[in-house]
Amino acid sequence: MRMVIALGGNALLRRGERPDAEVQVAHLAVAAPALATVAAEHEVVIVHGNGPQVGLLALESTADPGLTKPYPLSDLVAETQGVIGYWIQQALTNAGLPGRAVTLVTQTVVSADDPAFGTPTKYVGTGYPEDHARLLESTTGWTFHQDGVEWRRVVASPEPRRIVELDAAEILLRNGVTVILAGGGGVPVVEGAARLAGVDAVVDKDLTAALIATELRADLLVMLTDVPTVYLDYGTPTQRPLHEIGIADLAALHFPSGSMGPKVTAAGRYVEATKGRAAIGSLDEAAAVIAGAAGTQIVAGSPRVS
Ligand code: ADP
Ligand code: MG
Secondary structure (H helix, E strand, O other): EEEEEEHHHHOOOOOOOOOOHHHHHHHHHHHHHHHHHHHHHOOOEEEEEOOHHHHHHHHHHHOOOOOOOOOOOOHHHHHHHHHHHHHHHHHHHHOOOOOOEEEEEEEEEOOOOOHOOOOOOOEEEEEEEEEHHHHHHHHOOOEEEEOOOOEEEEOOOOOOEEEOHHHHHHHHHOOOOOEOOOOHHEEEEEEOOOEEEEEOOOOOOOOHHHHHHOOOOOOOOEEEEEOOEEEOOOOOOOOOEOOOHHHHHHHOOOOOOOHHHHHHHHHHHHHHHOOOEEEEHHHHHHHHHHHHOOOOOEEOOOOOOO
């Protein structure tokens, strides 16, 4: 079976934790055995998130007096692909993956006229109290939005249109290599007159994972995060888990744009295009979510909500 696994930010860093390297390496060591078991048996593509990490690099770049100007987000996404990809490769090997895992520094083509460039929505970096966020806003020109009780930087998150290195990923997969692809949604680039150029944005990793799963004709798209299922009436007294749903019913429900929304959209797109199965669930239950025994399973055409 060929599958695309999207790894949420919590695979590396939980909310409130310091973004130290060793914290992230320790979390990956816990997640890696289940992933290595799956990767040993199946053709696996891993697409990781990078919100906290790319935000940290942006802060460092902005504060560096040796620079004429900070690095653009595209360059910083590439940096996060390198370090997180390396951590995942090493964690899989240390967890006993018999084959090789490699990271491809991956470019994702977006449209220069994507309306997302005018309305930043994607959270990056850590959260701050409001007064600190306002100060950063005035010194950096960044935009901050409220995220729970904290304020976080938001950046443009245009639609992924095409994965430049996808053909190389296909060759590696066919040869038994586990591929860590399009980390952080891929380095955002625009395409003009046969030339690619990086842009200041961060693409949503779940939407990129759906595009990859569709284009690679994967049998399964799995999004592993920090909740056991998608919930109906999330955060209210009537909250209940959704175990299986058809995409038509799913499309009628509403989920928050900064978190569950992109996962549900990604699942819908992939299932609609391929009639395959998508699953959203907890990283701690990775094997069961992949097997269809846990998490929320999203299928084509089924009218039932359970
Ligand atoms: P990831 O890093 O895995 O992409 P996100 O924070 O973007 O994680 O998305 C997962 C979060 O979505 C959960 O921690 C939960 O707080 C939030 N969430 C919002 N709405 C729902 C819902 N209806 N069901 C489950 N989780 C939800
Ligand atoms: Mg997310």
